[in-house]
Amino acid sequence: MVAGRTVEVTVPATSANLGPGFDTLGLALSVYDTLLITELAPGELQIEVTGSGAQEIPRDASNLIVRTVAHVYADVDRPLPGLRIQAENGVPHGRGLGSSGAAVAAGILAAKGLLEGDVDIDDADMLRLATEIEGHPDNVAPALFGGLTIAWMGEHGARHKKLLVHRGVSPLVLVPSYTMSTSAARSLQPPHVSTADAVFNLSRSALLIAALTQSPELLLDATADRLHQDYRAEAMPETQRLVQALRSAGFAAVVSGAGPSVLVLADGPGRRQDAVELAESTTDTPWDALLLAVDVRGGTVGESSGGLHVTA
Structure with missing residues (x-):
């Protein structure tokens, strides 16, 4: 089993609705999931998780990150590699802070990083793909792009507008x-x-x-x-x-x-x-x-040559 490219992904927590903005407004917050995702031989799957929700997260192909990566690869017509996922979950699970949206955003960004140089996945594609998995763009938009986001479904699918939050908030x-x-x-x-x-x-x-x-x-x-x-x-x-x-x-x-x-x-x-x-x-x-602070960057992905210490 030969490991290929490894990417490091960081995704913030989010809070949706913000009171009156039901299914529309979302805010990225400075609590993070951090992951290392490595290409393996096709059919191989290794998942290690620590942090919030670690005991309940599936370690098989039903894992939300795995399903999201697979969705992206199918969308761009590329064969899915095997995956090693090492995750440190800082985003609280089941508490209204966008843990599932963070997982979807992490899968989108991981696929984008693994496919870099072969397939270009732009911001519009990322939001479209994430919304297809999550069902609503209000959590995935700030997880992907940071800041305060207004998300809506337009004629051509999910759209968003990112705004900067006043420093007094x-x-x-x-x-x-x-x-x-x-x-x-x-x-x-x-x-x-x-x-x-x-x-x-x-x-x-x-x-x-x-x-x-x-x-x-x-x-x-x-x-x-x-x-x-x-x-x-x-x-x-x-x-x-x-x-x-x-x-x-x-x-x-x-x-x-x-x-x-x-x-x-x-x-x-x-x-x-x-x-x-x-x-x-x-x-x-x-x-x-x-x-917390408002996270202004959103999710990030970069190629990694180092390691992330994870206790399964």
Whole structure:
């Protein structure tokens, strides 16, 4: 078994929705999955994982990264090589921080790196391929490209626009020990909403773009939502309780993605510790506080000649 090219991939966590921007807005955050992926002889597969979710991640062809790499190779009509995947997972799994989107983005970037010099996969191709696997572009867009992204489905498929976030925006993520299934959270959504609620979210989504890029002092009003968070509250009452307590105290707090983590978009780094202290005193659930930055680069891939220490 002869090893071929090895690429190193880094992909950030993401938080989707950001309150009113349901299935549209996403933000890349400074927590990362890091992987080394090596070409092996066809049919060979080795997967080593440490970090979040390591015990639950498949070590066979059903692995999401493997399926994504295979999807890319099939799309460009190239034979799939064997793969050795060594992964360190920093992105919390099942917590509303885009772990599946990060895996898909990692697979796309790995395939891009392994195919470099043979096939050119541009940004539009990467987003298209990632959306075909993930189903929605709101998580994969910031995972691939970083920053604040607006994602939508256009006439020719998934599209995105990347925006730079105001330097006064300071993200805090409060992560509980329990998990939430994205599919379960989506099942709680009603099939229809009122015109009043739709107009409310349209106005807040527009305001949120201005708040995140120009006017952080507007973040509390801009993150209000009537489309999805209240409907999902029954599945994660401690999350809803914390969001309400934080918002009552003036913090721009929302459910991160499908939950159950809580994202606080503070209008300065000093305010975050106040939010952490409020979280500690509000619910019976312990919250792991992640004081983060907005990741501006997104996922990266480069050829590697070194090694990544992974304990399986």
